[in-house]
Amino acid sequence: MIKFGIFGILFASLAVLAGLGIAIGPFAMSPGQLVGVLMQGPFGAPSLLHTIVWEVRLPHVVGAVLIGAALAISGAAYQGLFINPLVSPEILGVLAGAGFGAALGLVLSDHFVTVQLLSFIFGLVAVGLAVLLAWRVGDEDGLIVLVLAGMITAALFTALLSFIKYTADPYDKLPAIIYWLMGSLGQITWAQLAWSAPVIGLASIGLVQQAERLNIMSQGDEEAQSLGVPVVQTRILIILLTTVLASVTVMLAGMIAWVGLIVPHLTRLLLGADNRLVLPASLLVGAIYLVAVDLLSRNFTSVEIPIGILTALIGLPIFAGLLLRLGASGWR
């Protein structure tokens, strides 16, 4: 019952924060005005207020919810899969690959769709290469080999990204690449949300369905196998779903670090280590975390701070606090 209560509180917190995210900003509005505009729906009477709510703030907040949820469940799934609480979604090189793809897209084209498509494709390519390399090495010490292969592909795409930055036009393309890599929710549109929401939703459901197997796999490969779990197939499925989720977030908003590392820890503090609870709850905690950080990034100064900077600046002290606390009591 307590755990259901925690889920209820998380839902309520997300709803309140999302409401604040829409209401608070340089253009002030009363709660009554906000409710009125929301009730009008997306095709209500044109007005400045309606445009600000429906075209600027709402996609921004919905994007934060989706991206926070996607990064958090990816991190939780990877920490379970690699049986390591220090793992984050970029362990197999997905963010490095997606970052390189986006930079390549920015150099080759001015179309945002090209940038996003290349970002998504190279995110998958980077992880695919890591998995392929690990598979070629063999299945002895499978997880360690996989992590090392991920380090190799991440290093490769980081180097390629540096090369693109070095050769990019320093007055036009380079600033665009650097700004994009900092992570921002500012360019998210309804059209992007319309296709990314179902992708994130389906991949998240897929991961939640694997939660029980993740629990069993946390006992080690051999024990999981003797308990009837097809370890390799399950691992590939989880890597695929997680890669899709992480790539979609990079496509939508660039590199947003730390969410996938910290949120699963916060969630385990609330609900314990059972992935059947951690995975769905991390969706909510991740969404809350990113909506809150987005609220700060838009209102902290007169200029919107790229959210990737703030997730790191806020995430680091939280992680240090967790280390101090969990260092004494043990990881959950």
Next chain:
Amino acid sequence: MIRCDQLCGGYRGKAVFGPIDLTFEAGSVVALLGGNGSGKTTLLKTILGLRPPLSGVVYWQNKPLHALSLAERARLVAFVPQQHKVTFGLRVRDIVAMGSKAGLIKATSAEALARADAALAQLKQSHLAEKRITELSGGQQQLILIARALAQQTPVLVLDEPVNHLDWGHQQRLLDLIVQLAATERTIIFSTHHPDHAKRVAHRCVLMRAGQVLADGACVQKLTSDALNDLYQLDF
């Protein structure tokens, strides 16, 4: 019944044991003895299908092991490993229930938890049910793994050095449990470094040295002082 035909196993193509011919009859209790590095664990893991054989075939109930799905295997054989790494603090009851659900995807949580509770009670560890596994001592963790294997309710139980980390009292309780389980026609294969344990509960013992079977037969006949001196290469 489990049968190994000319079975050879090892790591990265390098043989650790074999070729070995062995049969484990249904309802028998077999102890595997041998010095460190003699190949006992690798043999057990190859018999369980956790490691692919380098050559030869393992048969479970006259079917080649590779012809059985993982779910079918989990319904036939339960395994207690020699080493277990604990990272996340899962609840003990949930870990034991993993055994209840093994190979039975449709088992409900209530049924699985009931079987888990029964297994914990059988080992007199019900008081640990709500604790996190990370809070337990090495010996308690070992008992939880044994409870998980009991909850699996398989006709065959394979235990790799099961008394590791257990205090003397729990060692005696485990040996009594093996005798009780044997009375219910279960096949039990366990490796051990304690010849007295083998003599007390096993119908048969297999002595291994350098990956080969040195002797195989009734414990009373095979576990003589001379045989043990020879097995562990003791020079007095």
